[in-house]
Amino acid sequence: MSTTRRKITIDPVTRVEGHGRVTIQLDEAGMVEQARFHVVEFRGFERFIQGHPYWEAPLLVQRLCGICPVSHHLAAAKAIDQIYGVDPKDLHPTATRIRRLLHFAQVFQSHALHFFYLASPDLLFGMDAPVEKRYVGAVAMEHPELARKGIQMRQFGQELIKALAGKKIHGITAVPGGVHKTFHPEERDYFLADNGAPSIDTMIQWSQDVVAFIKDYHDKNFHFLDSFASYPSGHLGLVGNDGALEFYDGRMRAIDSHGEVTLNDVDSDSYLKYFGEGVEKWSYMKFPFLRHLGRKNGWNRVGPLARLNVCDHISTPLANEELREFKAYTNGRPNNHTMHSHWARLIEILHCAEQIRILLNDPEILAEVERPPVNRRPEGIGIIEAPRGMLIHHYQADEKGSITKCNLIVSTTHNNEPMNQAVQWVAKNVLDQQKEITEGMLNQVEVAIRAYDPCLSCATHAMGQMPLMLTVLDADGKIIAEHVKNSK
């Protein structure tokens, strides 16, 4: 056993969106003394959006990210609608339908990218597999059918985004009080029939296939999925008025690890009353918490696992049936198994596909959109469920329409404490008292973080690059081992 205090750094954490770093401090006996997940990117969007006209916010802020720009576009649009003078319930019904369709396409493609591209190598090949095997290319070679479906599901979502927003990345659909483009029949019909590209019916079938895949995987690997990085936590998400899973516009609900309600379906405009944000010197990412429970006990997971935990049911039949089975596995109690996030994510893929079909077949989605007259207000708050969890945009504007304040609480920020908890679990259960720290052990830290599908660029509104290093330091801060990871 080592007699030297060591510090292990994983930098960057791989196959996540953005750049993070993990440090694990071991004491002289090799016991974990401290484990932290740091995000050290530059933060700036909240500041430099100030002074811009309010209507620019949905266009500018989506540039936070190339993976989930639609979510930022729509959250900002919902907030800016209010500054324009329109509440969500007063938006033209077709505008709401088009925005919801765009959002379901976004969640669908993002979840597909995460599962097939980032997570499936860990599940299919194991956390100790050689590094060169833990990437989507290996999935393509050994499970080509699965990989092809994954890519085409991602492509379907991206093409639908392009049809609605003009571009797959950083397109524009929402304008204050409405949408700027009508959805045309020929654009709609492309997604309804199998004409070269798979149809929405095929997407639903494939979504059912991947849910079946993860359930079969769970049957064969339940010990791993049920235990790895599991810990009790609160869960936070939006629900509809009837308690259904809700992505676009709902009320905030939180429960604790036993299922007791800690935030009881409150409206989005009261988020400041309920949420505080803690700050730590060692990370640029904040730590949101429920004020009435305090910084220590008030943190919550967000994202697929949390959403399925807080909702009562799902509005679409196939996904609802899967939800019943998912909830039955924990006897209706909150599911705190971190790796079940993948299972939850795939149920949400199925729900999105079902919702997309409903909306594509709704004649109202082809109607012309009328914008209500402007009736300016000083403030707007938009909250939606982004793929990674609850996303909050809050803006204030002066009488000239210039933005004077912007506050963003993104999904990955909510998951800051949960990801730190996951890192601590792996540190204590995998790395404690190990004579040799292997690459496979370190990958387990990343697997735990990756379950949250974090987008670190969003979380700190980042620009810039990070070096790629794993370093082991002794008690005096001297490097005793260093590994450069696979960056060019």
Add this chain to the structure above:
Amino acid sequence: MNILFGIGNSGRADDGLGWALLDRIRQETDYQIEYRYQLQVEDAELISRAEHVVFVDSYRGELPGGFQWKPCEASSETEFTSHVLPPGAILRLCQDLYGKSPRADLLMIQGSSWDLQTGLSPEAEARLDHALRVFRERLPV
């Protein structure tokens, strides 16, 4: 089908070299033009339907003459994040998934400035002019 990919971001100065070349050439070529911030996994499917693919990207380092044109081979190189997907990795994915290996070339043009600004630096503009001359020789338009 032949495809010309310009990779980069015109909001980050010379990172926009790939897009700038496409802007200059798009009226002259019958190649399908594709602008990308980065390559995406689904580009493997698009590439599988092509006979010839050219990737044009900026280069952060020294290149003799300011640019380099070279054949692009499928490779298993990976980056640490899906925010970066090298052309060789896309070709490999195309090969593994669709059994297709279209002819591919890579044109790298040396950049100098990577600040938050639109427009190329004067040095990059000059290198782009040179690269365009070679581009037109290699790929008659």
